[in-house]
Amino acid sequence: MSALQHPASDAVVTARDLRVWYAGPKGPVRAVDGVTFEVRKGEILGLVGESGCGKSTLGRGLLGLLPEGAARDGSLVVGGRDVLSMSAKEARRLRGGELGMIFQEPLTRLNPLMRVSDHFAETLKVHEPRLPRKEIERRSLEALRVVGIPPTRFRAYPHEFSGGMRQRIMIALTLVVRPAFVVADEPTTALDVLVEAQIIRNLHTLRAEFDTAMLLITHNLGIVAEACDRVAVMYAGRIVEIGDAREVFRNPQHSYTRELLRSTISLETDGLHYIDGAPPDLVAPPPGCRFHPRCPDAMVVCAQRTPADKVLAGGSRVACWAAEERAGVSGLGPHESAPLEREEIGVADEA
Ligand SMILES: Nc1ncnc2c1ncn2[C@@H]1O[C@H](COP(=O)(O)OP(=O)(O)OP(=O)(O)O)[C@@H](O)[C@H]1O
Numbered sequence: 001m002s003a004l005q006h007p008a009s010d011a012v013v014t015a016r017d018l019r020v021w022y023a024g025p026k027g028p029v030r031a032v033d034g035v036t037f038e039v040r041k042g043e044i045l046g047l048v049g050e051s052g053c054g055k056s057t058l059g060r061g062l063l064g065l066l067p068e069g070a071a072r073d074g075s076l077v078v079g080g081r082d083v084l085s086m087s088a089k090e091a092r093r094l095r096g097g098e099l100g101m102i103f104q105e106p107l108t109r110l111n112p113l114m115r116v117s118d119h120f121a122e123t124l125k126v127h128e129p130r131l132p133r134k135e136i137e138r139r140s141l142e143a144l145r146v147v148g149i150p151p152t153r154f155r156a157y158p159h160e161f162s163g164g165m166r167q168r169i170m171i172a173l174t175l176v177v178r179p180a181f182v183v184a185d186e187p188t189t190a191l192d193v194l195v196e197a198q199i200i201r202n203l204h205t206l207r208a209e210f211d212t213a214m215l216l217i218t219h220n221l222g223i224v225a226e227a228c229d230r231v232a233v234m235y236a237g238r239i240v241e242i243g244d245a246r247e248v249f250r251n252p253q254h255s256y257t258r259e260l261l262r263s264t265i266s267l268e269t270d271g272l273h274y275i276d277g278a279p280p281d282l283v284a285p286p287p288g289c290r291f292h293p294r295c296p297d298a299m300v301v302c303a304q305r306t307p308a309d310k311v312l313a314g315g316s317r318v319a320c321w322a323a324e325e326r327a328g329v330s331g332l333g334p335h336e337s338a339p340l341e342r343e344e345i346g347v348a349d350e351a
């Protein structure tokens with residue numbers, strides 16, 4: 001199949017009940033614990049959640065870039081192919097072209113002895129060996145333009161650039177092969193705000209021109225609001241809410257989403273608001289809804305039964321008993337929907 005052929009639907013990546021875990025001394029660390037979602041052609045899907053919720057593990061798991069001792073199961077289809085049953089060689093080939101990853105800390109560094117132009121030529125030659133020289137230059141300059149590096153710097157050496165510029169060059173090197181799907185894991189945290197805004201604008205151009213689908217992992221909810229089509233909210237290894245980014249921001253359904261938004265928004269308005277406690281240990285997470293020990297809306301049922309994924313008003317998919325109650329579809333009896341008593345909250349998390 002050619003690099004850009006996609007299945008009939010517009011999904012570039014489809015994960016069904018995907019799990020990723022690491023071997024740990026106390027048992028497996030279930031960092032991604034049964035997530036189902038897709039990334040559509042040309043869309044930017046934001047992935048948010050507190051530190052340690054499994055965002056990077058999910059991003060790396062989608063690309064098969066996991067450390068020794070990590071394992072995946074469930075179903076993962078990329079570009080129409082089942083990647084979990086692929087040989088290591090096939091998976092490497094897929095990563096060389098159709099899939100790309102932008103890291104906050106790039107794993108590969110620019111070679112100080114090579115001009116930027118040579119880095120591009122080398123990258124493109126691996127992927128498209130027959131590309132004429134003129135075309136290599138045209139494609140490279142186009143990728144540099146996306147990250148805001150002027151063409152006059154094309155033949156400079158890495159040490160002639162600032163750290164932030166070198167990072168943008170790394171981003172351009174990922175984009176120059178026009179991958180069908182890119183995971184960007186906090187690509188902009190090391191950049192200043194203006195450059196960040198510029199890159200985000202340019203990512204839009206990229207998407208419009210090449211139909212690149214992107215999973216954008218970030219702590220910056222402002223970026224999600226500005227740059228993403230949809231957003232997935234992750235908590236303790238699971239996607240708890242996913243939907244149209246503007247809709248989720250305007251009308252969060254899951255209590256965790258609401259608290260997460262509140263903790264950011266109030267930075268600018270009425271002082272600091274933290275969600276009490278911390279995300280759970282992923283070796284032995286709490287039963288029922290994993291957020292229940294910290295949730296201000298927790299009901300008796302929340303500590304007992306895991307809420308199912310449901311598509312609720314506004315089109316978002318949510319796994320939250322309180323959201324179901326509000327929508328009148330929970331079917332809970334009065335005992336189950338009673339507020340969870342404080343003492344039942346149990347383990348006192350350290351804030
Ligand atoms: N190589 C590893 N071996 C064992 N456990 C790991 C490894 N990498 C991550 N973990 C654990 O997996 C869980 C999820 O980590 P992950 O890095 O995916 O979270 P994250 O949401 O990206 O966090 P952050 O926002 O801080 O980047 C954490 O409990 C973490 O300690």
Ligand code: SF4
Nearest residue numbers: 289295302320321322
């Ligand atoms: S399911 Fe219950 S505990 Fe979990 S977020 Fe919803 S209301 Fe809170």
Ligand SMILES: [Mg+2]
Nearest residue numbers: 055056057185
């Ligand atoms: Mg991370």
